[in-house]
Amino acid sequence: MDEKHHDQIAKWERRWIAGSALMTLTFVFFIAYSLATEGAHIAQSAARGTPEQLLAQTIFTDPGVRATGPNQYDVSIVGQAFVWQPETVRVPVDAEITFYLTARDVIHGWQVENTNLNVEVIPGEVSRLQTTFSRPGRYRVSCNEYCGIGHQNMIGWIEVVPASQLVAEVPVETGPADGAAVYASNCASCHGANGAGVAGVFPPLAGHAADLAALDGGRTYLIDTLLYGLQGAIVIDGTSYSGVMPAWPQLSDDAIAAVLDHIVTLDGSDGPEFTVEEVEAERGKGLAASDVLTLRQQVVGP
Ligand code: HEC
Ligand SMILES: [Cu+2]
Structure with a gap:
């Protein structure tokens, strides 16, 4: 091979090396860019074990949505050929959602269409992923890793609904x-x-809530505590509390009446049931948690 040909080949080799290096850098740049600006994140492995051990945990024996705090939900999902369990999960819009996913048999790919949610679901591993849906809608979940003959039928749904609808339904x-x-x-x-x-x-509620309900104005006070929250120092049977009771405006009138009935009868007490009308009359008063504290001082005393 003569000198001239050698130079020619070396020149093209250098071009190809530079070209492929540039491509690699471009891809790395886009990954870094989306991690930094598009809210993309890599799912974490929350637990490892044998698939049997992981699937024996309650979140996976009874997968689905669990409320964990005000506006916070855990959603557990199991992938297996060729279904997502549960098939449909319903969560409120703008809530903090943590997904826990695992697989029963082979590797699946859990991808929520039109979102950046996409995670590999692996037997023997729990993937954890946090997100907030800011738009209501019905999102389709598909399996994007070939898992067998029915792979294309492995479809699930995430229904993102307004919080009021979630409870009202x-x-x-x-x-x-x-x-x-x-x-x-x-x-x-x-x-x-x-x-x-x-x-x-x-604060304790068993027995105590029944005492509050029996006071003059006590029923109204209890309803307001749920609708508007409570904040500030209070004393119950000589014990001081100074925490924050979150407001529960997202609960329906019916749900508030029902939960109040539940707490005033926790100790076996009996009394007239809370009605939807009573709750309705208090909703829309627009109180602040500090107003509820003032009301408490009037009803219960300092
Ligand atoms: C995140 C914790 C938290 C949750 C969840 C919560 N509460 Fe409370 N609750 C508190 C705290 C803290 C207080 C006391 C607030 C203070 O110190 O001013 C309180 C106070 C109350 C009171 C008033 C007690 C009194 O003596 O005046 C009632 C009634 C009550 N809660 C009922 C409920 C009901 C019913 C629910 C569910 C719908 C609920 N709470 C959910 C933390 C919570
Ligand atoms: Cu699959």
């Missing part, structure tokens, strides 16, 4: 709101499953 399916259920998913995380509270941090 519950009675449609189940009849009147179930106070115990409303309590379990919204209140028990602080006040305890049986309403015992945590001394000095979260």
